Amino acid sequence: MKVDIILCGVGGQGILSIATIIGEAAMNENLYIKQAEVHGMSQRGGDVQSNLRISSEPIASDLIPLGSADVIISMEPMEALRYLPYLSKEGWIITSSVPFVNIPNYPDMEAVKAELKQVPHVVAIDIEQLAKDNGVPRSANVILLGAAQHALGIDYEKLEAAIRRVFGRKGDAVVEANIKALALGKEAHNF
Amino acid sequence: MKKQLLLGDEAIALGALHAGLSGVYAYPGTPSTEITEFIQAHPLAKERGVHSRWCTNEKTAMEAALGMSYAGKRALVCMKHVGMNVCADAFVNSAITGVNGGLVVLAADDPSMHSSQNEQDSRFYGKFAMIPILEPSSQQEAYDMMAEAYDLSERLRLPVLMRVVTRMAHSRASVLVAEEPRNENAFSPAQEKNWVLLPAIARRQYASLIEKQKDIAEAAETSQFNQLAGEGRLGVIACGIGYNYVMEAAPANVQILKVSHYPLPEKQVKAMSKQCAEILVVEDGLPVVEQDVRGMLGADYKVTGRLTGRLPRAGELTPDNVAAAFGKAVEPTFAQAKNLAPRPPQLCPGCGHRDVYTALNKVAAGYPGARIFGDIGCYTLGALPPFQAIASCVDMGASITMAKGAADAGLRPAIAVIGDSTFTHSGMTGLLDAVNDHSPITVIISDNLTTAMTGGQDSAGTNKFEAICLGLGVEPEHVRVVVPLPKNMDEITRILREEIEYDGVSVIIPRRECIQTFKRHAKKTSDEKK
Numbered sequence: 001m002k003v004d005i006i007l008c009g010v011g012g013q014g015i016l017s018i019a020t021i022i023g024e025a026a027m028n029e030n031l032y033i034k035q036a037e038v039h040g041m042s043q044r045g046g047d048v049q050s051n052l053r054i055s056s057e058p059i060a061s062d063l064i065p066l067g068s069a070d071v072i073i074s075m076e077p078m079e080a081l082r083y084l085p086y087l088s089k090e091g092w093i094i095t096s097s098v099p100f101v102n103i104p105n106y107p108d109m110e111a112v113k114a115e116l117k118q119v120p121h122v123v124a125i126d127i128e129q130l131a132k133d134n135g136v137p138r139s140a141n142v143i144l145l146g147a148a149q150h151a152l153g154i155d156y157e158k159l160e161a162a163i164r165r166v167f168g169r170k171g172d173a174v175v176e177a178n179i180k181a182l183a184l185g186k187e188a189h190n191f
Numbered sequence: 192m193k194k195q196l197l198l199g200d201e202a203i204a205l206g207a208l209h210a211g212l213s214g215v216y217a218y219p220g221t222p223s224t225e226i227t228e229f230i231q232a233h234p235l236a237k238e239r240g241v242h243s244r245w246c247t248n249e250k251t252a253m254e255a256a257l258g259m260s261y262a263g264k265r266a267l268v269c270m271k272h273v274g275m276n277v278c279a280d281a282f283v284n285s286a287i288t289g290v291n292g293g294l295v296v297l298a299a300d301d302p303s304m305h306s307s308q309n310e311q312d313s314r315f316y317g318k319f320a321m322i323p324i325l326e327p328s329s330q331q332e333a334y335d336m337m338a339e340a341y342d343l344s345e346r347l348r349l350p351v352l353m354r355v356v357t358r359m360a361h362s363r364a365s366v367l368v369a370e371e372p373r374n375e376n377a378f379s380p381a382q383e384k385n386w387v388l389l390p391a392i393a394r395r396q397y398a399s400l401i402e403k404q405k406d407i408a409e410a411a412e413t414s415q416f417n418q419l420a421g422e423g424r425l426g427v428i429a430c431g432i433g434y435n436y437v438m439e440a441a442p443a444n445v446q447i448l449k450v451s452h453y454p455l456p457e458k459q460v461k462a463m464s465k466q467c468a469e470i471l472v473v474e475d476g477l478p479v480v481e482q483d484v485r486g487m488l489g490a491d492y493k494v495t496g497r498l499t500g501r502l503p504r505a506g507e508l509t510p511d512n513v514a515a516a517f518g519k520a521v522e523p524t525f526a527q528a529k530n531l532a533p534r535p536p537q538l539c540p541g542c543g544h545r546d547v548y549t550a551l552n553k554v555a556a557g558y559p560g561a562r563i564f565g566d567i568g569c570y571t572l573g574a575l576p577p578f579q580a581i582a583s584c585v586d587m588g589a590s591i592t593m594a595k596g597a598a599d600a601g602l603r604p605a606i607a608v609i610g611d612s613t614f615t616h617s618g619m620t621g622l623l624d625a626v627n628d629h630s631p632i633t634v635i636i637s638d639n640l641t642t643a644m645t646g647g648q649d650s651a652g653t654n655k656f657e658a659i660c661l662g663l664g665v666e667p668e669h670v671r672v673v674v675p676l677p678k679n680m681d682e683i684t685r686i687l688r689e690e691i692e693y694d695g696v697s698v699i700i701p702r703r704e705c706i707q708t709f710k711r712h713a714k715k716t717s718d719e720k721k
Contacts, residue, residue, distance in 0.1 A: 010534065027196050027365060035363040037198075038305070039221055039646075044569065046536035060438035062362040065510040067523040081528035089524040102537065104576070107530040115530050 001031070002055040003152055004064045006083045009075030010100045011043040014141040017166075018073060019050050021145060025154055025162035026054045036062045045102055047079055071151045073144055076100045077124065078112050090121070092151035094144060094189075097124040123147050125188045131181065139181035146185020156186060192367040199359040200225035202330040202366050203297060206337030208235050211373040213264035213292070214242030216252035218616060219645035220271030221306040222360035223299035227269055228648075235372060245642075247651040248587070248616040249274035253281040253296070260294040260350075261386065263379035265341050272300040273307065275316050277587065277617070285350045286320040287388060287396045291381040293341035294350040299360045302476050302507035306357075308567075308586065310505065312476035314453065317352040321400055323407050324453040325353045325416065326431035330364040332416065332451060338373070343410060347403055356475045358507065359432050407454065414452035419459055421446045426467030428460065430480055433473035436513035455483050464488050471516060472496035475508045537572055543703035544570040546675035547637050548578040550683040551606065554691065555580075561604050561691075562597060566590035566618070568610035569644045570637055581608065588617025594632045595625045604691040608635045612642040615652035619659060625696045626664040633690050634698045636660075637675075639705035647708040660698045669697035676703065 005022065007015040019035055026033050036051040051064045068088050074080035074095040087093065093116065099109055116122050125147055131140040142163070149156055160179055167175045197205065204226045207215070217227040230236045231243045242259070246252035249270045256266035268278070275282065275298050282296060298313035317324035325340055327333035336353065344351045385396050411417060423444035429437040430450045437447060448463055450456070464470060464487075472481040472494065481496040488494060495501040501516050502508070511521050538545050547570070555561040565571055565581030566589060573580045583593055590607035598605040609618050614636050625632055636656055642648040652659060660670045669690060673683045683701065690697035704712075 011536065023196055023363065027194070033196065033363065033365055036358055037361045037363070039225070039361050044536040044539060044572065044644075045534075047534040059364075060435045061510045062358050062364075062432070062435060063510055065439065065514065066521050067525075078531060079534075081531055084525040084528045085523040087523075087525050103532055103534055105532045107532055111530045115528055119525065 001153070002057065003053070003071065004069045005052040005054070005152065006049055006064060006069045006072045006086055007052060008047070008049040008072065008079045008083055010079065010102065011045050011048045013075040013100070015048060015050055015073075015075055018141050018145050019052050021142070021159060021162050021166050022052060022054070022152065022154065024166050025158045028162065029158065031056055032059050034059045034062045047082060049083065071148055073148050075141060075144065077116060078107065081112065081115060084119070087119070092121040092123070092148070093119055094123045094148040094151060096127045096140070096144060098126055098128055121151070123189050125185070130184055130188060134180065134184055136177040136181045136184070139178050142178045142181035143185040143188065146182040147189040149182075149186055150189060193370060194365050195368055196363055197330055197334070197366045198225055198361060198363050199327070199330050199333050199355060200299075200361070201229045202334040203337060203353070203355070204229035204233070205368060206334040207267045207295065208233060208241065209369050209372040210338040210341045211265050211375045212241055212267055213239075213375050214256065214259045215267045215269060216242070216246050216256040217269040218246050218249050218252055218274060219642050219648045220274050220299070221645055222301060222357045223269045223271050223297065224645045224648070225360070226297060239375060245648050245651065249278040250281055253278035253285070256294060257281060257285050257288070257290070260290040260292040261381050262292065263381070264292040264376050265294075266292065267295050267297060269297040270299070271307065272298055272311050272313050273309065273586065274298070275313050279316065282316065282350075283320045284388060286322050286400055287393055288386045289348045289396065289399075290344055290350055291348075291379070292376050293344040295337065295340045295344060295353055296350055297353045297355070300354060300356045300476055302356055308584070310476065312479055313352065313354045314476065314479045317354070317453065318479070320352070321404065321407075322349050323347065323351050323410060325351060326451050326453070327353075327355065327359060328432055328434040328449065328451050330359070330362070330366050333359065334366050334368060336416065347406060347410070349400070349403065354431070356432060356507065408457070411452045411454050412456045412458055414456070416451035417456050417459065418449045419446070419463065420449070422466070424468045426463045426470040428470060428472045428474075428480060428484065430472070430474035433475055433508055433513070436508050436510050437473050439510045440514035440517055440519060442517060450480065455480055457487055460484060460487055464492060469493035469495065471501060473502065473508065473513055473516070535575055537575065538569060539706050541706040542569070543639055543675040543701060543706075544573065544637055546677060546680070546683070547608070547635060547701050548573045548580045550675070550680060550687060551608070551635070552578060552580055554684050554687040555606070557688075558604055558691065560602065561606065562602055563606045563608055564590040564594045564597070566607070566609040566613050568613050570608055570610055573608065587613050588621055591618050591625060591632070591634055592621035594634070595621065595628065595630045598630050598632050599628070603631065605632045606635065606691070607632060608637060610643070611636060611638040611640065611652055611656065612650040614656070615650070615659075619663065622660070622665070622696070622698075623663045629695050631694050632696055633687070634696070636698060636700045638700050638702040640702070641705045641708045643705040643707065647705060647711065656700055665696055665698050669693060669695065670700070671697070672700045672702055674703055675701035
């Protein structure tokens, strides 16, 4: 088993908590993990990404080679496009559909959507709206994780268990909100 | 042994704690910050009372760690690569005094300049000081190396430099860690006179350092962290995390010398050169090893790497540029997207630095010759739109001294913008120069009560800035404090104009808490109320 994942978005959108949950699930399965993160200046509203590699065999490089990511999980549609050269032929893009516009030259959104649609396997979800409508406004990122579960090839129950362990010390309400968000994401993908 | 998912930085921190560390000394700097933060939060450090408070700069950190070593304890100094420039005086001379308790200096380099002003390679500093250098290839090795580094330091009675790069510091992997930490060293201050570097003693100590070079080389030749494996006509010297990319991309028929302990093991390199027709050097940073290998093997032997263009001369190693060095074509399925715009970092909404730059731009518009000299911190982002306010950003503290020098040359008005933490790091001495010269400069100490860019660490001068400026001799009527908020814009611009018109040193301190730490504190307070 080997999955190469690129998590991306804009600094402050919470991509690292998605990585933490996947990492926890993988650790619990005794899989090898490498996860390169971005800290520092770019976290101030700039583009951010994390390379997450999971494998049943030892992993050499901390970074994912071009053309070999199995999944791009993105909190922002244009940010998903930024890493396109890293996506493998049969790879998936799981992205939030709503742009985060904090630059004056953000490209035309219809053109961004059209370019995303050219990729064979794309799931785009309005995660913020879905999170608000279902009373879990702070768990939009976990909705995205739920939608990516199939592409990640990690059992749903194992992600659920990982959420319980990761959020356990924040109390039951936080745990349940995130479990609900995970389920919402899975359903959204099934549409 | 138990398994933990750790950042490279965290593996280093835990390795040091488990090796019996008594104190970490550091100034925050990406990508090294998390080492000290991990120790600050660790229960074992609390239980043992391990020193972990932030230092004012890398030089004070290096000297304090040397003092702890003098007293017989194990100490760690952490910094980003440019911090090595700041502490170089103490660092180089620590190899002349030698150490008592084990001393490890950790430098985190930043090839590709993800968060830096240059991509200097700290291995040069290790060579310069003539001490052993370790460079882990994995998080596990980073953890394991710390105990070895302290043992080596105490055996050779020299500091040991450990060099990592961003991709090691900021990458997570599972690490097997010891169940039981080693004890701290006993308190036993040094007795010898070799710490007094008067010329006569320094000459003796330097001779002793030269004498130790044989042992230093032998330690690298026999190090468990250097391994020769495989067979083939092509030899590859894979340094630090370069080894990982080589393992990802190398064809089967190559001989690989993994190097994580320097000086470069000459015997192994020479043995490899006899079995191989050429040697490719894969190293992150500058071509340090490539130059060494050329020196060892002579001009006729074919050596390739960053100097020959087989690998890019600048920027970090990636699995892709290393694959290309092996002649593998990398052809992505999907081309670079067309509908893409760069998204540079920017000052947070609600940040006080924004109000400072708004005010400065308003006032500077009335002075065609005005220049604003910037410094290192979040406020460097004032260089980018929408502000585009600053003319320079060079190194910690340079805003004040460059403004002074420019004013000496006749530039008016010369304005410096420096953050609170950067001011205490390296701005105070420059301000004293300006006061003594009665330089016509206006210094803005934009005080957000924290070291913000690295994530909100304590700032050494909090609550002391007016006193520091007065103590350095700035006239009391020219030390002004304002609150950077849009509603105060008229007052701020008025004060700026008054002080720019003053023909001497003035300091304006816009003070408002960093919006990030403010939110964190507010959340903590509301959580506590629950």
